[in-house]
Amino acid sequence: MTKQASSRPIVWAIAASDSGGCAGIQADLRTLNDLGTHGCSVITALTAQNTQGIQHIQPTSADNLSAQLKALSADLPPKAIKLSVIPNTEALSIIKDQLAWQNSFCVYDPVISSTSGNALVNAEVIDQLPQLYPYIDLLTPNLDEASRLSGVNIKHADDVKHAAEKLLAQGVKAVLIKGGHSDDEICQDFFSYSSSGTDGQHSFWLTNHKQANPNSRATGCTLSSAIAAFIAQGKPLQDALVLANAYVQQGLRLALSLGDDNKVGTLANAGTPETFADFPQISDTAEAVNLPAFPRCDSLNLGLYPVVDSIEWLEKLLPLGVKTIQLRVKNKTDAELDELVKRASELGHQHNARMFINDHWQLAIKHKAYGVHLGQEDLDSADLAAIREAGVHLGLSTHSEYEWARAATFKPSYLAIGAIFPTDTKEVIIVGTENLHQWVKVLSKGFPLTAIGGIKSHNLDQILSSGVGSVAVVTAITAAEDYVKATEELMARIEG
Numbered sequence: 305m306t307k308q309a310s311s312r313p314i315v316w317a318i319a320a321s322d323s324g325g326c327a328g329i330q331a332d333l334r335t336l337n338d339l340g341t342h343g344c345s346v347i348t349a350l351t352a353q354n355t356q357g358i359q360h361i362q363p364t365s366a367d368n369l370s371a372q373l374k375a376l377s378a379d380l381p382p383k384a385i386k387l388s389v390i391p392n393t394e395a396l397s398i399i400k401d402q403l404a405w406q407n408s409f410c411v412y413d414p415v416i417s418s419t420s421g422n423a424l425v426n427a428e429v430i431d432q433l434p435q436l437y438p439y440i441d442l443l444t445p446n447l448d449e450a451s452r453l454s455g456v457n458i459k460h461a462d463d464v465k466h467a468a469e470k471l472l473a474q475g476v477k478a479v480l481i482k483g484g485h486s487d488d489e490i491c492q493d494f495f496s497y498s499s500s501g502t503d504g505q506h507s508f509w510l511t512n513h514k515q516a517n518p519n520s521r522a523t524g525c526t527l528s529s530a531i532a533a534f535i536a537q538g539k540p541l542q543d544a545l546v547l548a549n550a551y552v553q554q555g556l557r558l559a560l561s562l563g564d565d566n567k568v569g570t571l572a573n574a575g576t577p578e579t580f581a582d583f584p585q586i587s588d589t590a591e592a593v594n595l596p597a598f599p600r601c602d603s604l605n606l607g608l609y610p611v612v613d614s615i616e617w618l619e620k621l622l623p624l625g626v627k628t629i630q631l632r633v634k635n636k637t638d639a640e641l642d643e644l645v646k647r648a649s650e651l652g653h654q655h656n657a658r659m660f661i662n663d664h665w666q667l668a669i670k671h672k673a674y675g676v677h678l679g680q681e682d683l684d685s686a687d688l689a690a691i692r693e694a695g696v697h698l699g700l701s702t703h704s705e706y707e708w709a710r711a712a713t714f715k716p717s718y719l720a721i722g723a724i725f726p727t728d729t730k731e732v733i734i735v736g737t738e739n740l741h742q743w744v745k746v747l748s749k750g751f752p753l754t755a756i757g758g759i760k761s762h763n764l765d766q767i768l769s770s771g772v773g774s775v776a777v778v779t780a781i782t783a784a785e786d787y788v789k790a791t792e793e794l795m796a797r798i799e800g
């Protein structure tokens with residue numbers, strides 16, 4: 305193994321060769337390499353094809369298929385597997401045995417026929433596919449495949465959900481139905497997973513603006529390979545789905561035709577996505593997209609952002625010139641909270657500061673606070689439309705690609721990213737500086753961003769070098785020996 309290969313997580317693509325170099329194993333290996341993994345290939349069939357269609361298919365012999373899998377098992381074990389064309393029942397049986405033994409994450413793109421309409425899999429295989437499902441972590445059918453495999457005639461969003469339920473009931477752990485519900489403007493994928501019967505199923509829609517680019521060969525291969533690559537890099541499934549979706553959108557946006565005579569081309573492989581417009585909207589229902597925006601903050605750079613738990617702290621910090629601040633109080637009675645939020649809102653207006661209230665959005669509306677700050681779990685319970693209609697600004701906490709894509713769908717006034725570092729202030733998920741730097745690249749043109757969690761004077765430069773326009777702190781100020789000095793120093797460095 306080369307030095308370069310050993311530093312990259314290994315992903316196997318078990319798929320058919322496309323001699324035209326557009327889709328199949330060729331697209332898989334391009335994607336896996338582009339996303340920093342080492343792609344191994346297990347070729348299930350050789351196709352002779354070009355941009356017009358498939359002229360010949362030769363399934364790999366059972367001996368050779370087994371030998372490829374054996375060779376890789378011996379010294380190139382995978383972190384994840386991408387599976388697609390299974391040409392016959394012999395191949396199905398060999399692959400099933402391998403997956404049962406392998407126990408690596410497996411995404412299966414159940415390709416039945418090529419984009420040009422040629423059958424790649426025989427009918428017997430399709431009937432026997434459910435045998436494979438217990439070993440499949442994610443199934444990624446398009447609409448036709450989902451209909452065929454679930455038996456549901458898909459016409460509406462509800463049919464898509466029904467088809468997903470049927471496929472989950474057959475044993476796959478999760479399903480992503482592509483193009484699940486679409487009109488002229490948008491296209492939507494539907495994701496659903498079964499969490500072993502403990503808390504039922506969880507699902508969401510991923511929505512993108514429809515792109516007219518005809519050079520769209522290999523979208524399915526690229527998506528499933530990209531999901532496998534992000535999983536192999538250690539991303540949780542929901543984040544891998546969001547990143548892979550954006551990777552495909554980016555590839556489609558940048559896709560060129562093949563040569564001068566405008567033959568239909570294949571997606572571009574353009575690296576980890578960094579353009580916000582390529583990312584999907586994430587919503588619980590197919591309809592909850594393209595929402596109106598929350599009020600915009602007057603600047604993309606919200607500066608030093610102290611998060612404090614008393615009126616006394618607000619009164620100490622606002623006169624120092626702090627322009628963004630949060631009242632975060634827990635465990636108070638309703639009467640106490642009402643009084644605290646009222647006073648905080650007044651202080652915010654007096655000092656012309658952006659005064660955010662944590663959690664208590666009803667009181668923030670009642671007392672006309674500048675804004676509210678909510679966590680991810682609040683997105684399920686708070687009346688966001690009421691907050692927006694009251695003209696109250698909204699900040700949302702995020703810890704992952706899935707969370708910020710979901711939060712961004714509500715078009716909030718700012719996004720908070722954290723915890724960047726470990727902190728004693730609360731139990732947190734650690735995001736780290738690498739993610740912060742990457743996410744700021746994607747999000748900073750569209751939203752004011754603030755970084756939070758364990759940020760102190762000594763590690764501030766690691767935060768500021770990301771380009772984030774605001775830093776939120778608790779103990780860097782409240783536990784400082786001299787809070788005035790600490791606040792002034794932080795303000796100067798963040799806003800200077």
Ligand SMILES: Cc1ncc(COP(=O)(O)OP(=O)(O)O)c(N)n1
Nearest residue numbers: 662677678679680701720754756776
């Ligand atoms: C600026 C900022 N970012 C994140 C948080 C955390 O908010 P939340 O997720 O609602 O958790 P609690 O603060 O309620 O524990 C925040 N408060 N401020």
Ligand SMILES: Cc1ncsc1CCOP(=O)(O)O
Nearest residue numbers: 723727729757758777778779
């Ligand atoms: C409220 C909150 N949310 C994420 S981290 C955090 C606490 C930040 O406190 P500190 O600045 O003391 O680490």
Ligand SMILES: [Mg+2]
Nearest residue numbers: 662663678679
């Ligand atoms: Mg909260």
